[in-house]
Amino acid sequence: MEIDHDATEVISHASRSTPRVANRLLKRARDYAQVRDSHAITKALAMEALEIIGVDEIGLETTDIKILETIIKKYNGGPVGLKTIAAATAEEIETIEDLYEPYLLQAGFLCRSLKGRMATKYAYAHLGIPFPKHQEKHQETLL
Numbered sequence: 001m002e003i004d005h006d007a008t009e010v011i012s013h014a015s016r017s018t019p020r021v022a023n024r025l026l027k028r029a030r031d032y033a034q035v036r037d038s039h040a041i042t043k044a045l046a047m048e049a050l051e052i053i054g055v056d057e058i059g060l061e062t063t064d065i066k067i068l069e070t071i072i073k074k075y076n077g078g079p080v081g082l083k084t085i086a087a088a089t090a091e092e093i094e095t096i097e098d099l100y101e102p103y104l105l106q107a108g109f110l111c112r113s114l115k116g117r118m119a120t121k122y123a124y125a126h127l128g129i130p131f132p133k134h135q136e137k138h139q140e141t142l143l
Helices: 006-014 019-035 041-055 064-074 082-089 091-107 121-127 136-143
Strands: 110-113 118-119
Touching: 006 019, 006 041, 019 041, 064 082, 064 091, 064 110, 064 118, 064 121, 082 091, 091 110, 118 121
Parallel strands: none
Antiparallel strands: 110 118
C-alpha cells in the first residue's frame, strides 16, 4: 500500500520515537485505509486512524492522558505517589512505571521527586488546563 509523505509525518510524530510503536501505528493506519477502500494512506486517513485508536498527535494514548488528568485534577498536579496513581487509574504499578511513565518523563509531561510524581507546565498546556500559581514554586525547584 502506498503512503503519502504527510501521512508518514503524522505517524512518526505519534510514534514516541519508538520503531515498535511506529510499526503498530502504521499497521493500524493501513488497516483503516483498507477498510475505507483506499489505495493509499493519506494524512487525513492517518489522523482519523490515530483518533479512532486513541492516540493524539504527539503519541499520548488514552491511559497517558488518564494518568496526567488524575494527577492534575484529583491531586492538584502532585506530588502524588505511584501507588495512589495506580489505584486512582485502575492500572498496575508496574504497567505505569514500565510502560507509561518513561515516555511521560521523556516528553516533559511528568517529573519525579522524593514526594511523588508531578505534572509539569507542559502537561497542563497540552491538556488545555490552566497552570495553577501554587505549582510555580514546586516546578522551579524540580526543573
